[in-house]
Amino acid sequence: MGELRVAVLIAIMALGVICSATAQDAVKHESDADIQKAILAVDNERYEAMQKKDMAALDRLHADGLVFINTKGRMLNKAEYMEEIRSGSLKFLSVETDDYTFCIYGETVIMSGRAKSVVEYYGVVNKRPRRFTSVFIKMQGQWRLVAHQATLIADE
């Protein structure tokens, strides 16, 4: 009986090693185009969740260690950022983003772009275009935003 337990335990460990290798191979086979599509889908889902105040979706799409720096140079953690959305301090009146650049490094993706969304922040409406950098990392099969920073475009 003891031997059988050890045998089962060893078999489970071996399976773990094989699964780990298989998962890494699967990542390698995902094309850059597929990854870009997946990131854009996640980002769209994120904006939709912000507009609908879908806190469960926002919780899933943002990493626990999220660092968010807004156009005022304020640095927020995940809880602070989500609270701004939940409380209505941060509202997206419209969403418009374009001019994307993607740099893919395995399971880390740098997405840069321009946003012309109209945002209400603590009662003040901001229509000025901005450049942003978002960093997404795949964690347990889900792309999550780990860092985001936005900067107003001075010349537009």
Added chain:
Amino acid sequence: MSVGRLLRVIVLIALVCPGDVKAQNDVPSEESVQQEVLKTEAARDEAMQKADMAVLNHIYADNVVIVNTRGVHLTKAQRLADFQSGDLKFLSFDQGDYSFHIYGGTVILNGRANSVVQFHGKVNRVPRKFTLTYIKLNGAWRLVAQNETLIDQPR
């Protein structure tokens, strides 16, 4: 299957996948990753002040994405040209208030810069917040993204 036979299978698997086992054993501590990244960052800071193009070329990844405080997206070639031509100069250097988030071979480094910078003849003393993303590529930490935003000053 006997335990002995199963063990032989395990040893065989370990021999076939030595990289996986070694990689797991070699995971560096968060402290050592922070130290490595800070060392790279110190080298970058010094190279920026001296316009040391070889060091900058090594630290900035080829596809680095840079968003400066004016919201302009710059490539590596454009950023290096700014240093080489003297269009971008550090008149004083002061940055700190760092926070790190480490995700394996990816590090998010946030901080505050109070450096006085001259950009195309215009001096900027406004403090700024930044996000730097470092990724370990071929054994070296390379800067793959940099975004800076001026800190809104109370009026």
